[in-house]
Amino acid sequence: MSQHVDENLYEQLDKELEKLQDLKQKDDRDADELAYSLYRMAIRFGTWDPAAIDLSEDKKHFAELDDQKRAYLIHFCTGFWNAEENVALKFCPWIMIAPSTHQQAYLSTQLVEEFKHTEFFERYFREVLNVGRETKVLNLVHETLDDRSRQLLEALDKGPEEREMAMVEGLVHYQGMIEGVQAMVGYEVFEAVYGQYGLLPGLKEAFKQIKRDEGRHVGFGLRMLKRFAQKDPKYAKRIRELFEEFYSAVIVRYDQPIVVEGKEIETPEEVRGRERIDRMFARRMKDIGIDTLQQV
Numbered sequence: 304m305s306q307h308v309d310e311n312l313y314e315q316l317d318k319e320l321e322k323l324q325d326l327k328q329k330d331d332r333d334a335d336e337l338a339y340s341l342y343r344m345a346i347r348f349g350t351w352d353p354a355a356i357d358l359s360e361d362k363k364h365f366a367e368l369d370d371q372k373r374a375y376l377i378h379f380c381t382g383f384w385n386a387e388e389n390v391a392l393k394f395c396p397w398i399m400i401a402p403s404t405h406q407q408a409y410l411s412t413q414l415v416e417e418f419k420h421t422e423f424f425e426r427y428f429r430e431v432l433n434v435g436r437e438t439k440v441l442n443l444v445h446e447t448l449d450d451r452s453r454q455l456l457e458a459l460d461k462g463p464e465e466r467e468m469a470m471v472e473g474l475v476h477y478q479g480m481i482e483g484v485q486a487m488v489g490y491e492v493f494e495a496v497y498g499q500y501g502l503l504p505g506l507k508e509a510f511k512q513i514k515r516d517e518g519r520h521v522g523f524g525l526r527m528l529k530r531f532a533q534k535d536p537k538y539a540k541r542i543r544e545l546f547e548e549f550y551s552a553v554i555v556r557y558d559q560p561i562v563v564e565g566k567e568i569e570t571p572e573e574v575r576g577r578e579r580i581d582r583m584f585a586r587r588m589k590d591i592g593i594d595t596l597q598q599v
C-alpha cells in the first residue's frame with residue numbers, strides 16, 4: 304500500500320520535473336521561490352540511496368556482454384564517474400556565488416547529490432565492472448572547471464555586477480554544458496546501447512534516480528540562464544559566446560578514439576554521439592532563447 308502511494312507521488316514528481324525542464328512552460332516564481340521549492344523537493348524526495356540499488360542482474364549481464372559492448376561500458380562509465388566526481392569536488396564556489404540563502408540552500412542539495420552520483424559509479428566499478436577506471440577518457444569541458452572555480456571565488460570580492468556575470472558564466476559551464484548537454488546525452492546513449500535491450504537494470508535504475516536529481520539541477524540552471532538572457536542583452540551575448548566556445552570541447556566526448564584495456568574498439572553503432580550532442584545543443588540554445596540572437 305505504502306509503495307503504491309509512493310509510486311503515485313513519484314509519478315507526480317516526475318511530471319513536475321518535466322515541466323520544470325520544459326522551458327516553453329511559464330514559471331512565475333522568482334529565483335528565490337523557485338530555489339526554495341526545489342530545495343524542499345530535494346529534502347523530501349531526493350532520498351534514494353546509491354548503496355541500495357540491486358546490481359545482481361548487472362553482474363550477470365556484464366559477464367555475458369560481447370567484447371565491444373563490454374569495453375564500451377567501461378569507457379562510458381569511466382566518463383560518468385570522472386564527471387560526477389569532478390563536479391562534486393568543484394561545486395562549492397557555485398554555491399557561494401549565489402546571492403541569497405534560498406539559492407545557496409538549494410545548491411547545497413545539489414552538492415551532496417553529485418557526491419551520491421559519484422558514490423554510485425565507484426560502487427559500480429567495484430561490484431560489477433571489477434576493473435579500475437580507464438585513464439585516457441577525454442572530457443575537455445571539465446578541464447577548464449578549475450579556472451572557472453577560481454573566477455567564481457575571485458568574483459566574491461567584487462561588486463554585484465561582476466558577481467552576477469561570474470554566476471552567469473558558471474551556470475553556462477556547469478548546468479548548461481556539463482549537465483544540460485553532456486550528461487543528458489549520456490542518459491540517451493545508455494538507453495540506446497544497453498537499456499533498450501533490457502540490459503543492466505541496476506544501472507538503469509541508478510540513471511532514473513540520477514535523472515530526477517539532474518532534472519532539478521538542469522531545470523534551475525536553464526531557467527536562471529533564460530532569465531538572465533532576457534534581463535540584459537550583455538548576458539544573452541555572453542551566454543551565446545560561451546555556448547559557441549564550448550561546442551568543440553563537448554563534441555570530443557563522443558568523437559575520441561575508445562581505448563579500453565589497451566585495445567582500441569569501434570564505437571557501438573547505437574551511440575551516435577555527435578548527432579545527439581548537436582540536437583541537445585540546439586535545444587538548449589533555444590530553451591535559453593539565444594538561438595536567434597545574431598539575426599536580431
Ligand SMILES: [Fe+2]
Nearest residue numbers: 387416417420
Ligand atoms: Fe550528477
Ligand SMILES: [Fe+2]
Nearest residue numbers: 417482517520
Ligand atoms: Fe547534477
